[in-house]
Amino acid sequence: MAAQVAPGAPSLMGIATPAAGATEQYEGGEARTSGSVLKLTLRTFIENKLAVAGLAILVFLVLFCFVGPHIYVTNQRTLNPANSNYAPSGAHLLGTDSEGFDVLGRLMVAGQSSIEIGLAAGFTAAIFGTLYGAVSAVAGGVVDAVLMRLVDALYSLPALFLLILLSAIFAPNLPLMILVLAFIAWLGPARLVRGEALTLRTREYVQAVKVAGGTQGRIVVRHIVPNAIGTIMVNTSFLIADAILALAALSYLGLGLPDTTPTWGGMLSNGTNVIFDGYWWQLYPAGIAIVLTVVAFNFIGDALRDSLDVRLQKR
Amino acid sequence: MTGYIIRRLLQSVAVLLLVTLIMFALFHMLPGNPARAELGVKAQPAAIAAFDKMQGLDKPVWYQYYLYLDHLAHGNLGFSYIQNASVALLFAQRFPKSILLVGLATLVAVVIAIPLGVMQAVRRNKPEDYFFTGTSFVFYSFPTFWLGIILIEIFSIQAHWLPPEAPEGTNVAQILANWKGLVLPVLTLALVSIAAYSRYMRSSMIESLAQDYIRTARAKGVGRRAILLRHALRNSLIPMATLIGLSLPSVLSGAVITESVFNYPGIGLLFWQSAQSDVPVLLGLTLVAAVGVIVGNLVADVLYAVLDPRIRY
Numbered sequence: 001m002a003a004q005v006a007p008g009a010p011s012l013m014g015i016a017t018p019a020a021g022a023t024e025q026y027e028g029g030e031a032r033t034s035g036s037v038l039k040l041t042l043r044t045f046i047e048n049k050l051a052v053a054g055l056a057i058l059v060f061l062v063l064f065c066f067v068g069p070h071i072y073v074t075n076q077r078t079l080n081p082a083n084s085n086y087a088p089s090g091a092h093l094l095g096t097d098s099e100g101f102d103v104l105g106r107l108m109v110a111g112q113s114s115i116e117i118g119l120a121a122g123f124t125a126a127i128f129g130t131l132y133g134a135v136s137a138v139a140g141g142v143v144d145a146v147l148m149r150l151v152d153a154l155y156s157l158p159a160l161f162l163l164i165l166l167s168a169i170f171a172p173n174l175p176l177m178i179l180v181l182a183f184i185a186w187l188g189p190a191r192l193v194r195g196e197a198l199t200l201r202t203r204e205y206v207q208a209v210k211v212a213g214g215t216q217g218r219i220v221v222r223h224i225v226p227n228a229i230g231t232i233m234v235n236t237s238f239l240i241a242d243a244i245l246a247l248a249a250l251s252y253l254g255l256g257l258p259d260t261t262p263t264w265g266g267m268l269s270n271g272t273n274v275i276f277d278g279y280w281w282q283l284y285p286a287g288i289a290i291v292l293t294v295v296a297f298n299f300i301g302d303a304l305r306d307s308l309d310v311r312l313q314k315r
Numbered sequence: 316m317t318g319y320i321i322r323r324l325l326q327s328v329a330v331l332l333l334v335t336l337i338m339f340a341l342f343h344m345l346p347g348n349p350a351r352a353e354l355g356v357k358a359q360p361a362a363i364a365a366f367d368k369m370q371g372l373d374k375p376v377w378y379q380y381y382l383y384l385d386h387l388a389h390g391n392l393g394f395s396y397i398q399n400a401s402v403a404l405l406f407a408q409r410f411p412k413s414i415l416l417v418g419l420a421t422l423v424a425v426v427i428a429i430p431l432g433v434m435q436a437v438r439r440n441k442p443e444d445y446f447f448t449g450t451s452f453v454f455y456s457f458p459t460f461w462l463g464i465i466l467i468e469i470f471s472i473q474a475h476w477l478p479p480e481a482p483e484g485t486n487v488a489q490i491l492a493n494w495k496g497l498v499l500p501v502l503t504l505a506l507v508s509i510a511a512y513s514r515y516m517r518s519s520m521i522e523s524l525a526q527d528y529i530r531t532a533r534a535k536g537v538g539r540r541a542i543l544l545r546h547a548l549r550n551s552l553i554p555m556a557t558l559i560g561l562s563l564p565s566v567l568s569g570a571v572i573t574e575s576v577f578n579y580p581g582i583g584l585l586f587w588q589s590a591q592s593d594v595p596v597l598l599g600l601t602l603v604a605a606v607g608v609i610v611g612n613l614v615a616d617v618l619y620a621v622l623d624p625r626i627r628y
Contacts, residue, residue, distance in 0.1 A: 150333060157334065158571075164571070167590070168591070241456065245456075249572055252572070275468055283464065
């Protein structure tokens with residue numbers, strides 16, 4: 001199909017997630033044990049400079065957000081209007097925002113929720129999409145056609161339109177927000193895994209399960225999902241990146257989470273209100289944090305794809 | 316070929332019907348009673364009954380869906396009680412302005428991304444390739460709204476070169492007359508696309524350059540330039556055509572953000588302003604966007620089949 005030639009999931013911010021190459025699997029890999037495939041994959045991954053850079057950024061960010069607040073202790077609970085909009089100084093390394101919160105301290109706390117929400121939404125979407133795609137392919141026939149047309153229909157709704165529509169209708173709290181973000185993200189993995197499963201289900205070992213009387217559920221869980229795990233991993237890291245961006249966009253549009261759950265997008269959104277005042281420290285740090293996180297996940301996804309692509313491995 | 320187009324057309328119609336079903340379901344998931352939402356909490360029961368009758372809300376659900384489809388077939392996309400105008404009218408007023416923004420941004424993106432991708436493919440794994448690869452990665456990791464705000468900060472607030480807001484105007488001519496205000500919105504929307512398109516162009520070009528016909532051309536003594544432009548580039552452009560068609564949904568999403576940042580009076584701004592309370596507008600515009608995307612995909616697929624003579628269905 002011509003549609004498959006172009007990359008898989010066009011993501012929110014105009015990133016055409018170039019996931020098509022990820023569908024390559026270990027062709028003729030029977031002779032090798034799974035251990036050596038894993039080792040080979042790991043070695044290729046570590047030799048990849050992008051991967052190392054992505055991982056390093058991610059480790060730094062996690063330490064910054066989750067360990068940082070124990071070292072750089074700030075008050076992020078009570079409003080302190082008397083301290084608002086201080087420029088960076090010894091007392092407040094990145095200044096304070098319009099509500100008197102220390103910006104550096106808030107960056108850490110907001111980072112926790114931003115990363116957690118991104119991970120939760122990304123994994124939820126990946127798990128649901130994987131099962132949906134695998135079930136669709138294994139079931140085949142009319143079920144497959146109907147399930148996939150539903151994916152097509154949802155795909156034709158631009159992500160941000162759907163996101164705004166859902167936020168307007170449901171006014172999400174934290175768990176609901178994760179579901180809403182996952183809801184716009186699961187279509188990509190569903191299509192990818194279905195494509196993969198369509199080739200996998202014709203393999204002898206899957207046929208053997210059928211002949212031996214194994215259920216379709218067993219085929220999906222024990223054979224399709226483990227064999228598609230490479231594709232799924234690559235896609236999940238892009239999904240996480242997209243979810244973080246989507247959450248930021250929603251926050252900017254005023255449809256994000258309430259200020260009681262600080263997020264980077266929320267900080268940026270507040271910062272944009274004061275650009276004409278020249279309070280640059282409220283505009284740049286949170287944006288840089290978002291870009292770093294998203295770059296890190298995109299790097300990792302790209303590197304994972306390369307390391308799972310047998311053609312690029314040194315054998 | 317004709318068979319393929321017909322099959323693809325039928326598929327699109329099926330998808331379109333499903334989209335209407337989703338929109339209809341979303342409308343019915345709205346909390347509260349539509350009559351009370353439109354007429355206010357103090358509406359008399361008789362007025363509510365009359366409203367329900369007028370809107371067909373007293374009929375069975377399947378009939379309401381039929382009514383909805385019937386309305387759509389007659390170009391009735393719903394009615395905004397807040398703006399006291401039909402969604403179709405609101406859409407028609409803003410559509411040309413959004414097309415202008417999206418069209419210009421796509422044009423700019425293509426004009427920059429294609430040569431950039433070709434250059435990167437030719438100078439593959441050289442410093443300049445690494446530089447632009449890195450830049451692309453950063454740009455497509457940018458939140459669009461932040462990019463817009465930074466451009467405002469640099470070019471409007473610091474340098475005073477360009478206005479921070481998009482031109483106001485009731486029609487395209489007025490907006491074009493004030494073209495300076497268009498520069499930043501178009502740039503914002505284009506930069507993210509450039510990152511994505513140039514990456515794609517680069518890999519497409521690398522793939523073309525590795526083909527046997529390139530080696531043949533080289534062997535028979537075709538000039539370097541001719542190989543690049545006539546043999547490699549032309550074949551690499553085919554997947555680009557598809558990509559541009561398929562990236563329509565993300566461009567539309569970007570337009571919502573860009574129009575909100577620059578206060579550009581297009582469909583995206585209308586959509587955002589309706590997000591708080593005007594659900595009929597949201598549903599109507601989402602449906603129109605979906606139609607645009609479905610048609611875009613259809614055109615991209617058919618174009619692909621037409622442009623590439625190797626593809627036979």
